Amino acid sequence: MKFRKLAALGVTAAAALGIFGAVTAQDALSGDLEIFSWWTGGGEAAGLEALIASFTETNPGVNIINSAVAGGSGVNARAVLTTRMLGGDPPDTFQVHAGAELNDLWVRAGLMEPLNDIFEANGWMEQYPQGLLDLISDDAGNIYSVPVNIHRSNVLWYVPGNLEEWGVTVPANWSEFVDTTCPALQAAGVTPLAVGENWTQAHLWESVALAELGVDGYNGLWSGATSWTSPEAVGVWETFGQVLACSNDDRNALSWQDASRQVADGEAAFNIMGDWAAGYFLVDLALEPGTGFSWAASPGTDGTFMMLSDTFGLPVGAPNATNVRAWLTFLGSAEAQDIFNPLKGSLPANTTADIGNAELYNAYFQDAYADWTGNAIVGSQAHGAVASPAFTNGFSGIIASYGADGDASSAAANTATLALQTGIGG
Amino acid sequence: MxxxxxxxxxxxxxxxxxxxxxxxxxxxxxxxxxxxxxxxxxxxxxGYTSLTDSNALQQLSRLPANFIGFSNYNDMINGTLNERFRTDMVNTVFFTVLFIVTCLVLGIGLAILLDQKVKGESIFRTIFLFPMALSFVVTGVVWKWLFNPTSGLNALPTLIGLPRGEFRWFISQESTLNFFWQDVPTILGFAVAAILVLAAVYFWIKKRSMVAAFVMAGGLLLVALVTFGDPNSLITLERPEQKGFNLALIALVVAAAWQMSGYTMAMYLAGLRGIPEELREAARVDGASEFGVYLRVVLPLLAPITLSAMIILGHISLKIFDLAYTMGGGDNLFIDMPGLNMYFLTFRGQDFARGATVAMVMLVMVAFVIVPYLITQLRGEKSL
Incomplete structure (x- = not known):
């Protein structure tokens, strides 16, 4: 009698607990969710806020902690993140660039949880392009992060009316730029190419390298198939030097906005910058796409889309893993990507997003999306897709030295040493 | 004890x-x-980390760092990839010397002017001291605008119809006093020898002690070694690497001196106030001109202040980070400083070992400035 009563009670309790447990897992999440990023200003911070607001609406029980660290375009944030991960105090989820920055550090150290179940449960394996999935997976096919957006690195910006006035056209490749476009513009008293501080020079370098080496040659730099000291690779540095000679000489005084602004102000003809510049032209400078400013693939890279992508992952030992999984499921959905990307000014990574909606995505992004789905895709070096942070740091030193002495063969040899030292192409 | x-x-x-x-x-x-x-x-x-190959990947993978001896240091001096470190070493020497000299000259000049019992002295004192209340970050941003080659100070002459200034300030790529990194051992050798010889002469004139002979012998031996030996072979870096005084550093010196010369002035002013009026009176009675009073009475009495000021300014300039960072954006090698390199190696490159190596070199440089000062201080206390 007594035993039965107890057992019944136990069963009831278990059932109640089970139901309750199911409720907490699916409908009523609770507890904290710490989101770590370097999105502290402008459209990207607004986008993150909007995402958080939307997530909190459906999950009112979750207390979201937005730990964004400002400064140094992510350098400070990554320093804090490394310290926290070393100290065994990981945030629940953190921002990381797809590619080498994710794979060569966090995945290789075994600190990320595979997220294949989320991708499979939501049909994302078909909704995300294979080239992007490759950047966030290891060789065994484990996927480690959820991409939120796509940026394009190899974009040439200009003002169509100004080019007409100066009598030049968009150069098809770098030799045309150096031999024809550049002298014509210099004769007209216009800076042919506006370039800013060190990292924007590295950003220019990758566009030049892609144009000179082609897709296979460029990818070969990172896989080891292209030698850094080959005549072609030295040639990249030589072309880069000729291109720099066509640029403003106060490079080190300018931020990327300053350089882009020179194009809008008519002081310079062209600028090569990632497509976050579209948001700057559109919102900050209030120019109309197509007339006030226009764009093309950087010279010699037509048909190739050099990409970078911000992603969020789940570190091993995250205190609120259940909440993170719910957050990542939301983050990868077309709905969330349509909230975030119009504000940040980037392409949605999920192909089922509402890209055709002209209210959300402006003319630039309509155009870029066609390239994203139709072009060959390569990863950006300056933004962590193909090279580790150690390489990127050393490379900025080589760019700076090259800016001072213009010695192409020494720059090529130093890059080869750096690649060897940091395990690139090995 | x-x-x-x-x-x-x-x-x-x-x-x-x-x-x-x-x-x-x-x-x-x-x-x-x-x-x-x-x-x-x-x-x-x-110090231990600088002797290993520690980096972020290794630490995050919970692997132990391997002990590799002094090869990081060797890499800094001779490795082709660490040109930035070598540029920083040269920059920091030129910057420190110029910064200290500028601050001392301006500081003592302002202090002497204020010491002339001017009306509203406290207002001037506050004005000169005020920049010190600012952070170097603010100073860096403000002077970056002022030094903008097209719109800043360079545009000032146009206001009165003169041609625009041409100097590119902090983005200038010019340099003078050029030499090769491979020459550094020779230059250092001669510098140390010169100091030894001067010290020997000083000892001989002041104290006539036998120490002078030993020091002189050491100095001359060093000169012989540098001249007849091959000190440049100490550097194994093959590619001749040109270094020099980057004119862009002038911008950095102006901004830093603007901030710190007021502080130097305050130190000197306190020193001037500490000199009894009777001493100056006595000199005047003896027929010294006002200039002579300053040259022969006041300045020698201010020597301890100069030493303290040099120590304080010296350690600021050797460790400077924020000013160069805000002005140069981080990667302008013409005004780059070791502190920036340390930060970028450690946190952007996630190479903890090399970052620690730069940190240790900086510590040693600061120790060269601080330790002699501490020794004289301790000696002073003992003799009391």
Whole structure:
């Protein structure tokens, strides 16, 4: 009698607990969710806020902690993140660039949880392009992060009316730029190419390298198939030097906005910058796409889309893993990507997003999306897709030295040493 | 310590003294322990890290760092990839010397002017001292605007119809006093020899001591070694690497001196106020001109102030980070400083070992400035 009563009670309790447990897992999440990023200003911070607001609406029980660290375009944030991960105090989820920055550090150290179940449960394996999935997976096919957006690195910006006035056209490749476009513009008293501080020079370098080496040659730099000291690779540095000679000489005084602004102000003809510049032209400078400013693939890279992508992952030992999984499921959905990307000014990574909606995505992004789905895709070096942070740091030193002495063969040899030292192409 | 021991051996006060002493030890024990751990302990750890190949991937994978001896240091001096470190070393020497000299000259000049019993002295004092209240970050941003080659100070002459200034300030790529990195051992050798010879002459004139002969012999031996030996072979870097005084550093010096010369002035002013008026009167009675009073009476009495100011300014300039960072955006090698390189190696490159190596080099440089000062201070206390 007594035993039965107890057992019944136990069963009831278990059932109640089970139901309750199911409720907490699916409908009523609770507890904290710490989101770590370097999105502290402008459209990207607004986008993150909007995402958080939307997530909190459906999950009112979750207390979201937005730990964004400002400064140094992510350098400070990554320093804090490394310290926290070393100290065994990981945030629940953190921002990381797809590619080498994710794979060569966090995945290789075994600190990320595979997220294949989320991708499979939501049909994302078909909704995300294979080239992007490759950047966030290891060789065994484990996927480690959820991409939120796509940026394009190899974009040439200009003002169509100004080019007409100066009598030049968009150069098809770098030799045309150096031999024809550049002298014509210099004769007209216009800076042919506006370039800013060190990292924007590295950003220019990758566009030049892609144009000179082609897709296979460029990818070969990172896989080891292209030698850094080959005549072609030295040639990249030589072309880069000729291109720099066509640029403003106060490079080190300018931020990327300053350089882009020179194009809008008519002081310079062209600028090569990632497509976050579209948001700057559109919102900050209030120019109309197509007339006030226009764009093309950087010279010699037509048909190739050099990409970078911000992603969020789940570190091993995250205190609120259940909440993170719910957050990542939301983050990868077309709905969330349509909230975030119009504000940040980037392409949605999920192909089922509402890209055709002209209210959300402006003319630039309509155009870029066609390239994203139709072009060959390569990863950006300056933004962590193909090279580790150690390489990127050393490379900025080589760019700076090259800016001072213009010695192409020494720059090529130093890059080869750096690649060897940091395990690139090995 | 010796002086204290003799005091404590006086029998009647022994017990009370011991209790005092116990209290004193207990009082300073916590700070001693904390300083031992958080200052010297971490210096030791940084030193050890610089002898390993520690990096973020290795640490995150929970792998032990491998001990590799001094090869990071060798890499810094001779490795083709560490040109930035070598540029920083040269930059920091030129910057430190110029910055200290500018601050001292401006500081003593302002102090002497203010010492002339001008009306509203306290207002001027506040004005000159005010920049010190700012952070170097603010100074860097403001002077970056002022030095903008197209719209800043360079545009000033156009206001009165003169041509625009041409100097590119902090983005200038010009340099003078050029030499090759491979020449550094020779230059250092001659510099040390010159110091030794000067010290020998000084000892001989002041004290006529035999020390002078030894020091002189050492200096001359060094000159012979540098001249007839092959000191440049100490550098194994093959590619000749040109270094020099980057004119862009002038911009950095102006901004830093603008901030710190007011502080130097305050130090000198305190020193001037400490000189008894009778001394100056006596000199004047003896027929010294006002200039002579300053040159022969005031300045020699200010020597200790100059030393303190040099130490304070020296360690600021050797460790400078924020000013160069805000002005140069981080990667302008013409005004780059070791502190920036350390930060980028450690946190952007995630190469903890090489970052620690730069940190240790900086520590040694600062120690060269601070330690002699501490020794003279300690000696001074003992003789009291």
């Amino acid at each position: 010796a002086a204290q021991a003799t005091v404590s051996s006086a029998p009647p006060r022994r017990r009370r003294f011991n209790r005092d002493r116990l209290t004193a030890i207990l009082m300073i024990l916590p700070s001693l322990i904390f300083i031992a751990i958080f200052v010297y302990g971490f210096i030791a750890q940084t």
